[in-house]
Amino acid sequence: MTHFDTIVIGGGPAGMMATISSSFYGKNTLLLEKNRKLGKKLAGTGGGRCNVTNNGTLDELLEGIPGNGRFLYSVFSQFDNHDIIRFFEENGCALKVEDHGRMFPVTDKSKTIIDTLEKKIHELGGQIKTQFEVVSVKKIDNLFHVKSADQKLTCDQLIVTTGGKSYPSTGSTGFGHDIARHFKLAVTELEAAESPLLTNFPHKVLQGISLDDVTLSYNKHIITHDLLFTHFGLSGPAALRMSSFVKGGELLHLDFIPQTSLEELHRFFQENREKSVKNTLKKLVPERVADFLSHGYADKIKQLSHNDLDELNQKLKAFHIPVTGKMSLAKSFVTKGGVDLKEINPKTLESKKVSGLHFAGEVLDINAHTGGFNITSALCSGWVAGSLHY
Ligand SMILES: Cc1cc2nc3c(=O)[nH]c(=O)nc-3n(C[C@H](O)[C@H](O)[C@H](O)COP(=O)(O)OP(=O)(O)OC[C@H]3O[C@@H](n4cnc5c(N)ncnc54)[C@H](O)[C@@H]3O)c2cc1C
CATH class of the missing domain: 3.50.50.60 (FAD/NAD(P)-binding domain)
Structure with a gap:
């Protein structure tokens, strides 16, 4: 027929x-x-x-x-x-x-x-x-x-x-x-839509890590969802959604702990003064992220200067990720x-x-x-x- x-x-x-x-x-x-x-x-x-x-x-x-x-x-x-x-x-x-x-x-x-x-x-x-x-x-x-x-x-x-x-x-x-x-x-x-993002962020160190419900922001665009670090940059729903608003050349801010305010973070560091930076960060973020963020700082929280603490807060709440581009239509x-x-x-x-x-x-x-x-x-x-x- x-x-x-x-x-x-x-x-x-x-x-x-x-x-x-x-x-x-x-x-x-x-x-x-x-x-x-x-x-x-x-x-x-x-x-x-x-x-x-x-x-x-x-x-x-x-x-x-x-x-x-x-x-x-x-x-x-x-x-x-x-x-x-x-x-x-x-x-x-x-x-x-x-x-x-x-x-x-x-x-x-x-x-x-x-x-x-x-x-x-x-x-x-x-x-x-x-x-x-x-x-x-x-x-x-x-x-x-x-x-x-x-x-x-x-x-x-x-x-x-x-x-x-x-x-x-x-x-x-x-x-x-x-x-x-x-x-x-x-x-x-x-x-291309829902495209993975290319970044020159040191993704090799974090490659393969997936984060639940973090916040990615650029200007007024604020997206809270899961995020994945890949060998080329960022994927996962948060990055895919952000791809509608960026082309390359933008600076994204990543909040690793959107459920914790800056005030709560200050208090948390005070309460953990005697502890090591790495172990304290491990309570907030996955171990490999804690390793990465604590690199280059003194061992204990109490040994950190005000500047160090401010910098650490910024890294946790507004980590800078420069976007260099996005995947092509075929790979979106x-x-x-x-x-x-x-x-x-x-x-x-x-x-x-x-x-x-x-x-x-x-x-x-x-x-x-x-x-x-x-x-x-x-x-x-x-x-x-x-x-x-x-
Ligand atoms: C890796 C990946 C992950 C995704 N994850 C999600 C997700 O989690 N949630 C979500 O909502 N969406 C997701 N999507 C998108 C979703 O899969 C698509 O939007 C959806 O499959 C579109 O359905 P469709 O039937 O319109 O087309 P398709 O699924 O693309 O099907 C079209 C079909 O037409 C056939 N065809 C084309 N030309 C011809 C021809 N000339 N003759 C005969 N047959 C032909 C193709 O072989 C194909 O099988 C994802 C996409 C990808 C690539």
């Missing part, structure tokens, strides 16, 4: 969910994926555990989607993060909540999430073709013609869920933007920009110009913080695009 009611291009979270809803609404639906398996990028999220959604309120959800989250009001009124949670629970995939509302499968394995989505597609009669790379799409009369190098298919409704342009090794190489351009739809400029977690939302009906995610052509997920000009917000946007928009209001 070469004709389908609906063809979905791209088997990430948006495409899998679009296939599920389209099949659920009784459409003969085919999902095309160029990789050997579905959900390659999804599999790598949450450190391989799949950060499938976030259990926040609608306001928290919109805050977690700084790139045009408001466009998703109508989508979330039809299918939101709580529907995602219900969907997985009802389909035998129990989820658990971790810090900052991040949700994962209780198995701690991405495969459980991908298997659940894939099983549901089969259960609803949807079809999947992997290792099918779409190379061209045309609309002739009322039919879409979808071609790979050696096969031709047709459909009445086409849903494009090919993702952004970050991590192209996972399959998302921006093909959906080419489809949009082919149909003369505007595509906004593509940029998320793509900012995509199919221009002015082209898209927010209720149906159908193109305003080309009837039957829908877009969902990261191919759209929507970008969110890591923490489950991008995946929520992909799953919810996928469901709505697949609901095909016709």
Whole structure:
């Protein structure tokens, strides 16, 4: 069979969910994926555990989607993060909540999430073709013609869920933007978002250390979240979020102990006067950070001069980190920009110009913080695009 009611291009979270809803609404639906398996990028999220959604309120959800989250009001009124949670629970995939509302499968394995989505597609009669790379799409009369190098298919409704342009090794190489351009739809400029930061901070010493809930600030931008020191600089949610506000050349301030005020810190040092600097710092920060910060000072707290103490306070509460740049789009977690939302009906995610052509997920000009917000946007928009209001 070469004709389908609906063809979905791209088997990430948006495409899998679009296939599920389209099949659920009784459409003969085919999902095309160029990789050997579905959900390659999804599999790598949450450190391989799949950060499938976030259990926040609608306001928290919109805050977690700084790139045009408001466009998703109508989508979330039809299918939101709580529907995602219900969907997985009802389909035998129990989820658990971790810090900052991040949700994962209780198995701690991405495969459980991908298997659940894939099983549901089969259960609803949807079809999947992997290792099918779409190379061209045309609309002739009322039919879409979808071609790979050696096969031709047709459909009445086409849903494009090919993702952004970050991590192209996972399959998302921006093909959906080419489809949009082919149909003369505007595509906004593509940029790196949620990018690890390059710094000339002595990161080798601290490489691999992860800090919980520290505060990174630059001008009025203050972000409290987890931070990771890497071989090139900074990663983890705090750095990824800060990447929206810096380019390179800025000086960041890192507060290692945001829960402790300067006054409390002064008192703490007084109470520990007789103790060694290193052991005292170990009570505040991880051991390797304490080693690093105490380097070059006298042994005991009581031996420190006023200047030394001031300097130590500053290092703990506002450590200077110069940013030299950020990772490229290909090495960033998320793509900012995509199919221009002015082209898209927010209720149906159908193109305003080309009837039957829908877009969902990261191919759209929507970008969110890591923490489950991008995946929520992909799953919810996928469901709505697949609901095909016709
Ligand atoms: C390392 C990493 C960690 C991340 N962590 C998080 C996180 O913790 N929380 C969060 O919310 N988000 C996270 N993200 C972002 C999140 O994974 C993406 O936003 C999400 O996967 C986008 O879903 P999508 O379905 O729109 O696109 P994708 O997941 O990119 O899927 C698109 C699919 O389309 C297929 N495709 C492309 N072109 C074609 C073609 N021509 N023919 C056939 N198939 C095609 C691709 O192979 C791919 O499988 C992370 C991203 C990365 C890279």
